[in-house]
Amino acid sequence: MKKILLFLVCLLFGAGMAQAGPGDTTWVQANHVNLDYYNNFDTTVAFPDGSKTYRKIYMIFTLGQYNCPSGSQYCHQWDYTVQNYLMTRTGDTVELGRFITPFATSGWSRFGNSWQQPYVFDVTDFYPLLKDTAGVRIHYSGYSGGFTADVKFAFIEGTPDREVTGIAPLYDFSHSYGDSSAPINNYFPTKTETAPAGTQSATLKYIVTGHGNDDNGCCEFAAHAYDVNVNGSSIAHHLLWRDDCGLNDLYPQGGTWVFNRGNWCPGALVRPIYHNIPNVAAGTQYDINIQFENYSASSNFGSYTSNAIVFYYGGMNKSLDASLEDIIAPTNNPEHYRANPSGDIPQILVHNSGSTTITGIDFSYGIADSSVHSYSWQGTLAPLADTLISLPALSEITNMSIRELSGPHQFNVSITGVNGQTDEDSTNNTLSSTFNVAPLWPGDLILTLKTSNFMLHDDGSITLSNPDQKWAITDVNSNYIVARDNTASDTKYVDTVALPAAGMYKLTISSPGGAGLHWWAFDQYSQLHSGYFTAAKMDGTKIPMRNYAYSGTPHDDFGTEYVLYFTVAAPGTSAVNEIGLSNNLSIYPNPARDFIHVTFSNPSAQAVTIELFNILGQKVYQTSTQNTALNISTKGLANGIYTMRLINEGINALSTHKIVIRK
Numbered sequence: 001m002k003k004i005l006l007f008l009v010c011l012l013f014g015a016g017m018a019q020a021g022p023g024d025t026t027w028v029q030a031n032h033v034n035l036d037y038y039n040n041f042d043t044t045v046a047f048p049d050g051s052k053t054y055r056k057i058y059m060i061f062t063l064g065q066y067n068c069p070s071g072s073q074y075c076h077q078w079d080y081t082v083q084n085y086l087m088t089r090t091g092d093t094v095e096l097g098r099f100i101t102p103f104a105t106s107g108w109s110r111f112g113n114s115w116q117q118p119y120v121f122d123v124t125d126f127y128p129l130l131k132d133t134a135g136v137r138i139h140y141s142g143y144s145g146g147f148t149a150d151v152k153f154a155f156i157e158g159t160p161d162r163e164v165t166g167i168a169p170l171y172d173f174s175h176s177y178g179d180s181s182a183p184i185n186n187y188f189p190t191k192t193e194t195a196p197a198g199t200q201s202a203t204l205k206y207i208v209t210g211h212g213n214d215d216n217g218c219c220e221f222a223a224h225a226y227d228v229n230v231n232g233s234s235i236a237h238h239l240l241w242r243d244d245c246g247l248n249d250l251y252p253q254g255g256t257w258v259f260n261r262g263n264w265c266p267g268a269l270v271r272p273i274y275h276n277i278p279n280v281a282a283g284t285q286y287d288i289n290i291q292f293e294n295y296s297a298s299s300n301f302g303s304y305t306s307n308a309i310v311f312y313y314g315g316m317n318k319s320l321d322a323s324l325e326d327i328i329a330p331t332n333n334p335e336h337y338r339a340n341p342s343g344d345i346p347q348i349l350v351h352n353s354g355s356t357t358i359t360g361i362d363f364s365y366g367i368a369d370s371s372v373h374s375y376s377w378q379g380t381l382a383p384l385a386d387t388l389i390s391l392p393a394l395s396e397i398t399n400m401s402i403r404e405l406s407g408p409h410q411f412n413v414s415i416t417g418v419n420g421q422t423d424e425d426s427t428n429n430t431l432s433s434t435f436n437v438a439p440l441w442p443g444d445l446i447l448t449l450k451t452s453n454f455m456l457h458d459d460g461s462i463t464l465s466n467p468d469q470k471w472a473i474t475d476v477n478s479n480y481i482v483a484r485d486n487t488a489s490d491t492k493y494v495d496t497v498a499l500p501a502a503g504m505y506k507l508t509i510s511s512p513g514g515a516g517l518h519w520w521a522f523d524q525y526s527q528l529h530s531g532y533f534t535a536a537k538m539d540g541t542k543i544p545m546r547n548y549a550y551s552g553t554p555h556d557d558f559g560t561e562y563v564l565y566f567t568v569a570a571p572g573t574s575a576v577n578e579i580g581l582s583n584n585l586s587i588y589p590n591p592a593r594d595f596i597h598v599t600f601s602n603p604s605a606q607a608v609t610i611e612l613f614n615i616l617g618q619k620v621y622q623t624s625t626q627n628t629a630l631n632i633s634t635k636g637l638a639n640g641i642y643t644m645r646l647i648n649e650g651i652n653a654l655s656t657h658k659i660v661i662r663k
Contacts, residue, residue, distance in 0.1 A: 028153040030059075030136040034066060035082075036145035041138040042087075048155055050131040055158025055427060057130060059084065059096055059121040064148035065104055065113065076146025077105040077254055079266035081209065081305065084151070086126065087135035094129065094169055095307040097121035098207050101147055102267025105254025109547065117250060117334055119269055123153075125164050125205075125311050130155075158427045159317050161353045161384065165282075166196035166312035170204075171290065174211075174305040177219050178297030184304065190229075190289040195280050199312040202280035204228060206273045206290070210240060210262025212302035218295070219262050219302030226292045228275050236275040240304075246514030246560030249337040252547070256521070258456070258514045258559050262304075277310065316355035316383065322418045323351040323428035325386065330397065330411050330435035341438045341546070343476035343504045343565040344397040347390050348413055348431070352381045354424060361389075362417035367396045368410035368432075393476065398504045400437045401567040407436040438504065438565040439546070443572035444538045445497040447471065449509075452531040453490035454522070456513035462528070465489065469517060469531060471509045473497065476565070481505065486585075490529050496538075498572030509533055509562040517556035532556050538574055587644065591660040592634050599629040600646060609647040612659070615640055634661050 031043045048054075061084060068075035080101045087093050099119045104111040123130065130153070138149055170191050177184045195202060206228075210219030218224065223241035227234040240263045248257060250267035257266040264270050280286065290308060326349035327333075329342030339347075346365060352358050358381040366372045373394065381387050391413070400409065415429040423429055451469045454462050472483035481500065484493050499505060511517055517531035533556055535543040545564055548556070585600045598610065612621035612632070620637060623630070642659045 024157060026155040026157070028155070030151040030153060031138055032150050033138070033148070034145065035138070035140045035142060035147040035149050038141055038143055041140060041149065043136055044133060045136050045153075046133055047130050047153070052155075052157055053159060054124070054127060054155045055160055055425075056122065056154075056156045057124045057127055058154045058156075059123045060152050060154065061097070061099070061119040061121070062116050062150040062152075063099075063101065063119065064116045064150070065111065065146050066148055067113065068145050072144060072146070074144035074146075076101075076111075076144075077103055078142065078144060079103060079255060079257070080140065080142035080147075081211070082141070082149075083139040083305075083307075084121070085137040085139060086129055087137060088129050089133060092129055092167075092169065093172070094126065094167065094309060095172065095207060096123050096126060097272075098209065098270040098307075100209075100264050100266050100268060100270065101142065102250050103253040103255030103257050104146070104267075108252055108254055110250065110252060117267070120335070121269075124160055126167070127160070128164055128167060159425060161318070162316050163198070163314040164311055165198040165314050168193055168310040168312070170288070170308040170310060172307045174303050176212075176301035176303045177210075177224070177292065178214055178295050179301045180296050185291050188290045188292075188306075190287050192285065192287050193310060195282055195284045195312050197282050198314045199280065199282045199284070200315050201313045202277040203311050203313070204275040204277055204288070205309050205311060206275065207270055207307045208240060208273070209264045209270055209305050210302060211305060212300075214297040214300045214302050216297060218297065219304055221259065221261060222302075223262070224293055224295060226290055228288070228290055230277060230288050231286055235278060238273060238275075242271075244560075246511075247338065248559060249335060251338075251559055252516075252557035254520070258516070258519060260514070280312070318354040318424045320356045320358075320418055320421060321352070321354035321424040321428070322358055322361050322381075322415050323353040323425070324413065324415060324431045325349040325351045327411065327413065327431055327433040328388065330409075330437075331433040332408060332435050333433065337547075338561075338563055341436050341565060342397075343438065343506060344393040344395065345390050345476050346394065346411065346413065347388060349386055350381070350389055350415075351386050352383050353428065355383050356419070357382055358418055360417075360419050361415060363389075363391060363413060364416050365391055365394075365411070365413040367394065367400075368412060370396050374416075393504075397437055398567055401440055401504070402502070402569045404440050405437065408434040409437065410434055438567055439544075441505075441535070441543060441566040441568055442537050443499045443502075443568040443570055444575035445499070445543075445572070446494065446536040446538060446540070446575075447484070447497055448492070448494050448532075448534045448536070449484055449487070450492045450517070450531040450533070451487050451489060452511075452515075452517060453529045454513075456515040456519075462522075464527070467511060467513050469509075469511045471507065471533065473499070474506050474508070476504050476506055478506070496575035498575040499568050501571050502567075502569055504565060504567050507535075507564045507566065509558065511558070511560060514560045516558045516562075519557055530556070533562075585646075587657055587659065591662040593661075593663050595634055596632040596644075596659060597629070598632065598644075598646075601628065606648065609645075611645045611647070613643045613645070614638075615642070637661050639663055 030045045033041050065076040083098050084096045175184050175187050225239045228236040242263050243260050245260045245265035246258050328336050328347040329339050361377045363375045411433045455465045455467045466489040470485035473481045522528040607624045607626045609624050644657045644659050
């Protein structure tokens with residue numbers, strides 16, 4: 001019920017424990033504090049007494065910001081580690097979850113005094129410890145203030161996937177890596193564990209992040225591997241690296257947020273790594289440890305911050321049960337900021353909460369106060385696995401966008417059957433989200449792309465090279481409409497686009513290096529030329545693009561990829577698609593002597609017309625072909641400058657090029 005939880009968080013700020021009826025949610029308020037400097041921020045919490053069962057337990061950490069005293073350095077503008085611990089009366093201390101604060105620098109459009117970001121942690125497996133009175137600690141590693149913290153727990157009544165029979169903390173420390181005088185593996189001593197009564201399986205949960213830098217960038221900006229060893233043999237080998245920081249949903253930020261890192265990204269949750277431990281049942285005794293690969297550095301050692309816990313589980317509590325876990329689109333949830341406002345295809349995350357493999361799920365879904373639609377998904381979903389499901393398009397979303405009914409609106413989805421039968425647990429079958437629709441754009445557009453002249457690499461290095469920056473417009477099913485790709489470095493492209501029909505479209509701008517088109521950090525180097533992108537109407541009026549501004553001006557700081565859905569009410573009529581055939585276009589030799597070889601893409605089933613005009617405008621050659629490669633003889637043509645036109649009426653595309661013939 002993640003989406004419902006996030007909605008309730010907005011309603012329940014400042015509340016203490018709120019008791020609800022059977023099958024509902026009990027809220028528990030924990031920390032509510034300003035994080036003003038490196039410290040532990042502790043509070044005492046009265047959790048439920050353990051007399052009820054809970055299907056899910058979430059910890060919601062809402063991060064915000066406040067203004068530091070005048071003269072403060074780095075106020076809410078640095079990437080600091082935040083660890084959240086539970087401390088029980090019996091002495092257990094376990095890390096519930098970890099995230100990294102964003103570079104919430106003042107002036108970036110995403111941040112301000114009212115800014116908040118929820119971090120949602122599934123802590124259901126900690127239920128044996130989340131009872132009665134306990135301490136909750138925020139360990140904040142920041143050397144400046146500016147962030148606010150509000151922590152709440154949501155206990156949702158019901159039956160969990162399986163019972164937790166035991167929790168065994170293994171390691172919790174931060175230590176340097178690469179120091180031969182104090183190897184990190186010395187701090188991972190072998191632990192002998194015995195599975196408690198009722199156990200049928202066991203899983204190691206490992207939260208680990210790399211920090212600091214030696215001469216090789218370790219451990220923040222270098223990837224290293226570790227092994228999980230059980231009874232002396234490796235059961236898992238894992239490379240510690242996060243390669244999607246440039247796709248962060250919390251963007252744009254200040255600082256170096258676009259760089260990939262050692263298993264974390266600024267402003268994002270740290271994803272726990274799970275390793276199933278084989279052949280563990282009640283009474284099983286085994287040895288376990290973690291060992292990092294051999295590595296040596298000379299000085300300035302980086303470090304890894306590690307927390308490892310083994311969870312022991314009983315059998316599955318349900319046989320046939322599908323659970324709705326999340327709505328990816330449409331939603332206003334900031335966790336899915338990049339994908340929204342979305343197109344008209346809803347996307348949902350579904351979990352198999354039973355012991356039976358799921359091969360079919362029946363759904364009902366739609367917009368509140370509108371028609372209810374049905375869909376039957378077919379596939380294979382193993383027990384305890386998740387899958388992302390795209391539902392058939394909702395024309396209501398497109399129509400609301402064309403009518404400029406921005407919202408917010410409500411989307412509802414329910415599971416109505418599993419494997420042709422009644423779902424065993426109905427309490428996890430329904431989700432709702434609030435959302436705004438995509439903007440309305442004209443059918444005729446002027447799209448301007450200025451490429452940069454450099455490539456940013458994972459290790460932070462920069463090379464002067466072709467960054468292959470590009471844009472594409474597709475329909476919501478990713479079917480090609482028109483695109484500008486195969487671009488040159490440091491080049492401006494101005495293209496007019498006529499969209500072929502009314503409906504929903506998707507604009508994608510890509511920058512493979514991960515630094516967008518214009519990242520602030522490169523402005524200080526005169527040899528580095530940044531780029532930009534604009535969309536405009538045919539009269540030149542700029543079209544606003546969601547989250548595409550810095551202090552009110554285009555900044556193009558989107559990381560690896562920018563996605564914008566939009567609708568048009570009528571097809572374009574005044575523009576000509578100059579680039580519909582330019583993808584993979586090759587014309588050589590130029591100058592030509594005896595022939596011209598032409599290759600191009602043809603996304604249409606219709607023939608392409610190729611025409612050649614001399615300098616007087618006289619047509620000297622014409623052919624129509626469905627082939628995408630041909631030779632044109634120039635033996636009968638005089639020396640001079642010619643114009644070649646490629647026309648594809650199937651996609652309203654025209655491409656014009658200058659050719660020199662010299663014999």
